[in-house]
Amino acid sequence: MKEITCRLLVIGAGPGGYVCAVRAGQLGIDTVIVEAGRPGGACLNVGCIPSKALIHAADEYTRAVHLSAGKSRLGITAAKPSLELAKTMAWKDGIVGRLTNGVVALLKKAQVKYVQGRARFLDGKTVEVDTEMGRQVIRAEVIVIATGSTPVELADLPFGGRVISSTEALALKEVPKKLVVVGAGYIGLELGTAFAKLGASVTIVEALSRILPLYDAELVRPVEKRLDTLGVRIITGARVKGLAKADAVAITSTDGKSSTLAADKILVTVGRKPMTDGFGLDAIDLDMDGRAIRVDDKCRTSMRGIYAIGDVTGEPMLAHRASAQGVMVAELVAGEKRAFDRVAIPGVCFTDPEIVSVGLSPEAAKAAGIDVKTGIFPLSANGRAMTLEREDGFVRVVARADNHLVVGIQAVGANLSEMSAAFALALEMGARLEDIAATVHAHPTQSEGFMEAAQRALGAAIHI
Structure with a gap:
């Protein structure tokens, strides 16, 4: 084939x-992108997007079960629901x-050449696919290395x-009866x-x-x-020692006691590791930080002309961090002056309720030698949370005690992931408690908890 x-x-x-390639194409840089799997990577195909789709389906099913059981306080009843997981998938x-x-269309629009296949380094300027x-x-x-990460195997x-x-969990066609x-x-x-x-x-x-x-x-x-309400059993301080038999797993607690757990499926989620194997990295000389x-x-890596972005560079392994790095690198290649600031990278855990965290927690601030004041506003005092029947959780603002500069914001509650942008923006813009407290927040919304947490830190909370 022609080189x-x-x-x-x-x-x-x-x-x-793909974000790096699209931005580079927009800037007029002659760009080629190589992908061994499907465009969008693990996040789009087998991670972020499909897992949130499954979480939404599970929430809808649970709501239907709740209504059919006659437990609703809203005067709503419904027939007993059924689930066809294959249709959900x-x-x-x-x-x-x-x-x-959509990713393919964006690359085409930016005039990026797409090559399907696995790349392997021959030297610092050449790869074969x-x-x-x-x-x-x-x-x-x-060259930009953006090979992502893969699940850790025990x-x-x-x-x-x-x-x-x-x-595999996101491709199941039936709900396991017993899942460990x-x-x-x-x-x-x-x-x-x-x-x-489900x-x-x-x-x-x-x-x-x-x-x-x-x-x-x-x-x-x-x-x-x-989790306790949902009947999920949690065993901490224990390690899995392998399969006890075909339908069970063996565990050992920290005190040395052994037991088994019956399981139709065993879902291993002990982390992800940078994908650095199979790309011929031994043909080039890059400084590593463990596997990253x-x-x-x-x-920039230790070799001139080679960059690395996203999960392959280690924690935090977040899609939005990778995208931000991709845009920055494309602009650097185009001759712009850029650097990556990690201060305001929001982390969201899509549990029930959701957890959002940006910046420093009170403990982390203390460990860093920062004297802080903290304001917490419970959602049980928020009118919108009450109307949604989800009063569990709170919003917390952490600020320097001397000048009230906000150094961290955390929250836990239903659907609070959508507040992550406001939290990150506050840190990015260098907001102080007074800025947040004086900003008019729409009523009735859960976002008012953000304002009230800042007001409480200032000793001026209204609704608590």
Whole structure:
């Protein structure tokens, strides 16, 4: 095949890679993008989007079950619902298909050349791609590595058969009767909660002493209460030691006691790791940080002309971080002056209720030697939350005690993920407590909790 030359080559068409390529194309840079799988990467195809679709379907089904049981206080009753998970998955796949087609259209509009196949480095300026048509060589002045991440596999529980990753969980055609989730991070809890709502008997096993260890206990407490209501069993301080038999898994607690858990499916969600294998990285000399590629604040690697963005560079493994890095790198290649600021990257856990966190928690601020004042406003005092029958949760604002500069915002509650943009903007713009407290928030909305939390930190809360 004829050799391709270009100014910019992007390896990986996930939320970092395709955004980088589109922005580069918009800036008039001759760009080629290579992808081994489907456009959109793991997030669009087997992660962020399909999991949120499943979570929505589970919420709808749970609501219908609640109404059919005559438990509604709204005077609404309904017939007993039924679930056809295959149809649910087909609907989810339709959404994914629309979005992947949209990515292809965006790349075409930006005049980016798309090459399907797995790329492998030959040197710092050259890759070869195994395509359906044969071997394709691509030479580029600048290369961006955006290969993403892959689920971590446990040595005692290799994927296959009853042992599945989040990828297989999002393609199930039947709800497992008994589901054991290994790992109580955000992926395990999101999917475990969804399947519990769909009718599975769910047990979550976590090696640490509590669930969602990346969030402080105050934020996690409403989630724990909701899991208990849903009948989800949580076992902390325990490790999975492998399959006990065909339909059970063996676990060992920190005190040395062993037991087994019956399971139709075992969902392993103990994290994700940078995808650095199979791309010929041994042919080039990059500094690594464990399995991740080490980069600076401009996403430059240790080799001139090679950048890396997204999950392949390590934590935080978030699609929106990858996209922001992709835009920055494209603009750097175009000659603009840019650097990546990690201060305001929101993290959202789509559990029930949802958790949103931006910036520093009170504990993290204290650890950093910052004297802070904190304002918390409970949703039980918010009129909109009451009308939605979801009063569980709160909004918390963390600010410096000396000048009231906001250094962190956290919240837990139903549908509060949509407030993440306001939280991030407040930190990005350097807001102070007075700025938030004086901003008129629409009534009745849950966002008023943001204003009231700031007012409370100032000692001027109205509704509590």
